Structures are given as structure tokens and as C-alpha cells.
Amino acid sequence: MKIFNTLTRRKEEFKPITPGKVGIYVCGPTVYDYIHIGNARPMIVFDTLRRYFEYKGYEVNYVSNFTDVDDKIIKRAIADNVPSEVISERYIEECRKDMKALNVRPATTHPQATKEIPDMIEMVNTLIEKKHAYEKNGTVYFRTRSFPDYGKLSHKNIDDLESGHRDEAHQLKVSGEDEKEDNLDFVLWKPKKEGEPSWGSPWGDGRPGWHLECSVMSKKYIGGTIDIHAGGEDLIFPHHENEIAQSEAANGTEFARYWMHNGFLKIDNEKMSKSLGNFFTVREICEKYDPQVVRFFMLSAQYRSPLNFSEELIIASKNSLERILTSAEKLHDIINNPASAESLKDGEAEIIDGVKPFIAKFEEAMDDDLNTADAVSAVFELVKYINLKTTADVSKALAAELYKTLETLTDVLGIIIEKKEDSLDEEVEKLIEERQQARKNKDFARADEIRDKLLAMGIELKDTREGVKWKRI
Numbered sequence: 001m002k003i004f005n006t007l008t009r010r011k012e013e014f015k016p017i018t019p020g021k022v023g024i025y026v027c028g029p030t031v032y033d034y035i036h037i038g039n040a041r042p043m044i045v046f047d048t049l050r051r052y053f054e055y056k057g058y059e060v061n062y063v064s065n066f067t068d069v070d071d072k073i074i075k076r077a078i079a080d081n082v083p084s085e086v087i088s089e090r091y092i093e094e095c096r097k098d099m100k101a102l103n104v105r106p107a108t109t110h111p112q113a114t115k116e117i118p119d120m121i122e123m124v125n126t127l128i129e130k131k132h133a134y135e136k137n138g139t140v141y142f143r144t145r146s147f148p149d150y151g152k153l154s155h156k157n158i159d160d161l162e163s164g165h166r167d168e169a170h171q172l173k174v175s176g177e178d179e180k181e182d183n184l185d186f187v188l189w190k191p192k193k194e195g196e197p198s199w200g201s202p203w204g205d206g207r208p209g210w211h212l213e214c215s216v217m218s219k220k221y222i223g224g225t226i227d228i229h230a231g232g233e234d235l236i237f238p239h240h241e242n243e244i245a246q247s248e249a250a251n252g253t254e255f256a257r258y259w260m261h262n263g264f265l266k267i268d269n270e271k272m273s274k275s276l277g278n279f280f281t282v283r284e285i286c287e288k289y290d291p292q293v294v295r296f297f298m299l300s301a302q303y304r305s306p307l308n309f310s311e312e313l314i315i316a317s318k319n320s321l322e323r324i325l326t327s328a329e330k331l332h333d334i335i336n337n338p339a340s341a342e343s344l345k346d347g348e349a350e351i352i353d354g355v356k357p358f359i360a361k362f363e364e365a366m367d368d369d370l371n372t373a374d375a376v377s378a379v380f381e382l383v384k385y386i387n388l389k390t391t392a393d394v395s396k397a398l399a400a401e402l403y404k405t406l407e408t409l410t411d412v413l414g415i416i417i418e419k420k421e422d423s424l425d426e427e428v429e430k431l432i433e434e435r436q437q438a439r440k441n442k443d444f445a446r447a448d449e450i451r452d453k454l455l456a457m458g459i460e461l462k463d464t465r466e467g468v469k470w471k472r473i
């Protein structure tokens with residue numbers, strides 16, 4: 001598999017540190033509110049990467065953190081008049097619900113910054129011992145110029161950064177960071193302010209800087225060198241650059257071998273922002289659209305390209321997904337039809353063989369830097385083939401084989417084709433039965449009434465030769 005590595009700006013063949021295994025670290029959200037639709041893109045994209053590695057037989061250690069100590073959380077806690085852990089725990093729970101709705105599997109580990117403080121203090125100590133960090137009045141800073149490779153991920157020149165920082169000198173004085181040796185230095189540990197959560201440390205009570213969290217948690221749960229570090233492209237600088245500096249200075253080994261960054265998500269061709277009024281949470285979007293459609297939409301573009309979110313495009317995704325689900329349902333009906341032949345008929349083995357080019361095309365697309373857009377096209381070609389080859393008289397064995405192939409590929413994308421048998425289904429089945437009875441009794445008024453009731457519930461009925469079928473509209 002080839003991966004575009006932000007570090008080298010090239011597509012490179014992926015080679016794991018340990019054969020058959022892959023460690024992936026993805027920067028997770030700061031939990032001070034419901035996650036927004038921009039947060040959902042890396043979650044969905046890198047969950048798909050994980051699924052594809054598993055499909056290829058890798059054992060995946062997938063780690064994604066929750067940043068649960070941060071200025072935004074503290075601000076929210078003060079506004080709501082509750083301790084800050086009440087806010088972070090609440091929104092971790094809400095985030096897990098949104099992930100589940102989007103069929104994003106829980107990570108192997110979801111570390112939380114506040115539960116890893118001793119390891120963070122240890123890393124700061126190591127950096128001070130190695131002269132990569134220093135303390136001034138309870139604040140510990142990383143000595144950026146002590147790390148010669150600084151800027152290697154964002155491809156920035158350290159002297160250009162320095163001149164950019166000069167203009168900020170005034171702001172630094174305001175934020176109390178004027179004791180730095182150098183404007184480029186960044187905070188590893190900050191002292192406690194009144195009313196803020198804090199932990200004891202050799203430099204007094206305080207809390208860790210944001211960048212430090214990921215360096216410590218990725219080391220603890222994956223190792224000193226990780227295979228893939230991923231996140232949104234807005235994290236390249238300074239967050240990921242600082243993570244590299246801290247980790248490589250402290251550990252003396254390469255931090256991450258491959259860096260993957262997803263592109264921005266725009267809303268109606270504009271940058272998402274609260275001031276423009278186009279800021280949406282995943283919860284709001286999923287109230288309007290099926291979360292599965294949202295996931296499918298996110299995979300309709302290659303992850304590095306910018307993606308535009310609009311009503312029109314979501315509806316197009318809904319219709320596309322519908323084509324896949326209808327094909328799966330058709331196979332499902334053949335499998336469940338008592339009249340279908342059990343075993344393969346003459347010529348059906350060849351039909352099964354015929355799916356191979358679509359699988360190859362799917363893998364080729366995914367192997368090319370996770371090109372989900374082309375992978376989705378391969379699934380559509382498979383659907384077209386299935387629709388062409390499955391006449392009503394094919395065997396259950398053929399339908400089951402085709403279903404399995406379709407299910408395997410869509411599962412890599414995190415799309416569920418299996419029909420949900422939920423409580424609504426039961427209610428619908430009961431009403432359909434009642435309607436059939438009413439028709440038998442020639443009570444057509446009641447039959448029509450039930451049909452209208454179902455329609456109001458978003459259920460459309462269709463009378464077919466095999467009986468009454470229903471679908472959600």
C-alpha cells in the first residue's frame with residue numbers, strides 16, 4: 001500500500017516496523033462541546049484506514065486521545081458553574097455516541113490527558129535533563145532551537161518562523177510568556193491559575209501543554225516510534241511539529257514514520273465558522289440525514305482533497321448509497337425466498353468468478369493512498385454486475401456469495417448493507433398484517449388508512465408477486 005507522507009511530500013510504499021502489525025495514532029477532539037462535522041472527517045477517514053489494514057490481515061493498534069484539559073473546557077466549566085471534568089466526561093460520552101452513529105469503531109485505546117499526568121511529568125523531566133527544556137517561574141518551555149530538525153514536517157524554515165514571531169512580542173507580554181529565552185519556544189507545562197484544574201509537579205502545581213499530551217500518550221500506548229501519525233491538516237503546524245520536537249528530543253528515536261493529513265471540510269464552499277452561521281455539530285447533521293449517508297459522503301472524495309459539504313451533495317450521496325442498499329436487498333430476498341434453489345446452478349460458478357476484477361479494482365484504489373473515491377466507484381461497478389446477473393431464478397448459493405463480496409467491501413468503508421431489524425420493523429410488520437387482513441375482509445377504507453399511516457411514518461408499501469414489500473423513504 002502506498003501512503004502520501006507529509007514528511008517527505010511523496011507517496012511511499014508502507015512498510016510496518018513489525019511485520020503484520022501497524023500502530024496508528026490519530027489526534028482526537030478537545031471535549032468541551034458536541035463534535036462538529038469537521039471533526040467527523042478524520043474520524044471516518046482514519047477509521048476506514050484501520051478497517052482496510054485489518055482487511056489486509058494486519059493487526060492494528062489504533063490509538064486516539066481525548067484532550068480533556070484545555071482552556072476551552074475550563075471556560076465552559078466556568079460558564080456552566082461545574083467542575084471541568086463534568087464537562088469533559090459529558091462530551092466524551094456524547095462524542096462516543098456520535099462515533100457509534102457514524103459507525104466509527106472505538107479505538108484500541110482512547111487515552112485521556114488527565115489520566116496520564118505522571119508520564120507527562122516524566123517526559124518534561126527528561127527534556128530538562130537533556131537541556132531541551134527549561135523552567136521559568138513555574139512554566140516549562142521547550143527550547144526549540146535545541147532541536148535542529150524543527151520545521152521538517154511543515155517544511156518551514158526556523159529563521160522565517162523567528163521573524164514571524166517578532167510581531168507577536170507584544171501579545172506574549174500580555175499572555176505572561178515574556179520570560180521565554182526565545183520567541184520560538186513553546187510551553188510544556190503551565191502553572192496553575194485560580195479555579196483551574198491542576199496537578200503537583202517538580203515545578204509547582206500546574207497542567208500539561210496540549211502538544212505534550214500526544215507525545216506521551218502515543219509513546220505509552222504504541223511505542224517510541226509509531227508507524228502512522230494522522231490528523232487534520234490544520235494540525236501540521238504547530239501541533240505535530242512540536243510533537244516531533246518533544247518526542248525525538250526526549251526519546252532519541254524517530255517519532256512517526258508516516259504522517260497522514262486529511263484536507264479541510266468546507267460548508268457550501270465556505271470555511272466553517274460560528275460567525276458565518278455555517279457551523280454544524282455531527283448531532284445536528286445526523287438529525288437531518290442518516291449518519292450512514294454522512295459517512296458515505298465523507299468517503300466520496302480522496303481524504304487529502306478539500307471536501308465541500310452541501311445539501312445537494314448529501315442528497316446525491318443518499319441516492320448513490322440507496323443503489324447499493326437496493327442491490328443488497330435484492331440478494332437478501334433471493335436468499336430468504338423458500339422457492340429459490342439451494343445450491344449453485346450451471347454457469348453460476350463463472351458468475352462468482354466474475355467479481356474478481358471489481359475486488360482488484362477496489363484494492364488497487366485503496367492501495368493508492370486510500371483513494372476511497374475510486375474504491376466507491378469499484379463498488380458501484382460490482383453493484384451493476386450483481387444487478388445484471390441476479391435474475392429472480394438464481395440460486396441461494398449464488399446470491400449468498402455475491403452478498404458476501406458486497407458486504408466485505410462495504411464493511412471496509414464502514415457502510416452497513418444488512419437490513420436493520422429494529423423495533424420499527426416489528427411495528428411496520430404488524431400494520432402490514434393488519435392491512436392484509438382488512439383487504440381480505442374487503443375493508444378497503446381501513447386498508448388505505450393503514451397505508452397512509454405508514455406513509456406518514458416514512459414507510460412506502462409495494463405489492464409484489466412475493467407479497468407486500470416495504471421500504472423507508
Ligand SMILES: [Zn+2]
Nearest residue numbers: 027028214239
Ligand atoms: Zn495530537
